[in-house]
Amino acid sequence: MMEKAFTYMLKDSMLKEKALCYFVLAFGVDYLIKLGNFYANNNYSLIYIICAFVFALILYIPFYGYLVACIKAIMEQDDNIVLPLLNFGKTFIFGLKYLLACMIIGLLYAIISVVVIVVPIALMSVGYTILGIILFILAILLVIFSIITLMVYSPVLVCIFAKTGWMTSFCRFIRATKLIKNTPSQYFISLLVYVGIAMIVGVIDTIASLFAWNIPVMITGSLVSAALATFVVFVTSYIIAKCVDYRLIEE
Numbered sequence: 001m002m003e004k005a006f007t008y009m010l011k012d013s014m015l016k017e018k019a020l021c022y023f024v025l026a027f028g029v030d031y032l033i034k035l036g037n038f039y040a041n042n043n044y045s046l047i048y049i050i051c052a053f054v055f056a057l058i059l060y061i062p063f064y065g066y067l068v069a070c071i072k073a074i075m076e077q078d079d080n081i082v083l084p085l086l087n088f089g090k091t092f093i094f095g096l097k098y099l100l101a102c103m104i105i106g107l108l109y110a111i112i113s114v115v116v117i118v119v120p121i122a123l124m125s126v127g128y129t130i131l132g133i134i135l136f137i138l139a140i141l142l143v144i145f146s147i148i149t150l151m152v153y154s155p156v157l158v159c160i161f162a163k164t165g166w167m168t169s170f171c172r173f174i175r176a177t178k179l180i181k182n183t184p185s186q187y188f189i190s191l192l193v194y195v196g197i198a199m200i201v202g203v204i205d206t207i208a209s210l211f212a213w214n215i216p217v218m219i220t221g222s223l224v225s226a227a228l229a230t231f232v233v234f235v236t237s238y239i240i241a242k243c244v245d246y247r248l249i250e251e
Helices: 015-041 046-075 088-125 129-164 167-171 173-182 184-210 215-241
Strands: none
Touching: 015 046, 015 184, 015 215, 046 088, 046 129, 046 215, 088 129, 088 167, 129 167, 129 173, 129 184, 129 215, 173 184, 184 215
């Protein structure tokens, strides 16, 4: 299955057109982020910095929305997979729901993390040192466990969201657990490959951002990043879509 993730898209007769549309979108996102950082590092007016990041955020919505649309299309097909066209309106709605759900979950995790860490610190400050230290260690372990749990469940939760379109899909941990248990080896192999690709892309993007010292260099770096993102979106879409049995996901 993993090998097919890197080649299946070649059977799509309109791959060039679809890839080009996503490439342009990915280039816009990456370039605007680099431009915003360039403005910030060179003391440009605040309005330039804000505009760059706001437009980048707007493009980020269909950027992730197309990922979800690809996952949904791949889950519903077996062989000779036809990738979806980049419908800006549809992918914008998908992406908006996806990013809002991620932001809400991230905010909840942040609030819970702050609370469970602040309480033991407060106890230590009023004299309950031993109890505070014990609770602090437990709080740190809880936060680490929560982060790992969210990372492990992310692919299957995205699959559930792709099928249902509901933001509450990201809270369906019981259903997600049942799906993982149905094909555990397949799921965790997919997870490892997905995490590995994400780490490699992250390193490449970080290195590329270090050389963004002028406009021509930024454009070159964004072209490379966009090409990589275009290939990666098709690969990761397949890996996520095939990590669980689509037929077992309830509406």
